[in-house]
Amino acid sequence: MDNGVSAGSTASTSTLGNIALGLTLLAFGIGHTGVIDGVTAANSVSLATYLGGLALFVLGVLEFRAGDGFNGTAFAGLGAFWFTWANGADAKVSADAAGLFLVLFALLGLTLTLAAPRGPFGQGVYALFTLTLLLLAIGAFADSDALGKAAGWVAAVGGLLAWYGATAVVAGWPAAFGRGSRRAAVTAS
16 A cells, blocks of 8 residues: 555544444344344354454554554454454363453453543443453353353443444434533534
8 A cells, every 4th residue: 555545534444443343242242142032142253253353453454554553453453352252153162261262352351441532432332341251251260151141231232332432423413421412412402
């Protein structure tokens, strides 16, 4: 790629990255909850491979190219997580190995939580992602299906939050909470 050619707007790639994260996390979460009969986390493997894995990784590289180190790290790291998880979902590994994998990527989630912009669409999404992985890891170590279901609900909420935050940017919906956002909404009316 020629250095004079733009790699794209960081705002558009970060919005697309957050939509990809939201949809993947939502599908992954719903699969773990068991709320839809016959839908499991394994059913989200294709989505996790291509949207959560490859697309997020490519968007991360584009974010690095545009000079955004945080979104570059977040999307490339999460892309690696989803791609690796999806490709190992059917593999026969021990519960302890699966738990260790989840703990290691929970550390990435913690890093992203601490570095993200404050608020529900930044730190909130990454905190829920981290909590999801920790609950799944503890569930794997303790052989607890209940913790897996709880993690699914946390992931689903995190996915909805990421999706809403990105969709709000595209659709011009409110993306702030609190008094200031209500005043702005009243003033804009």
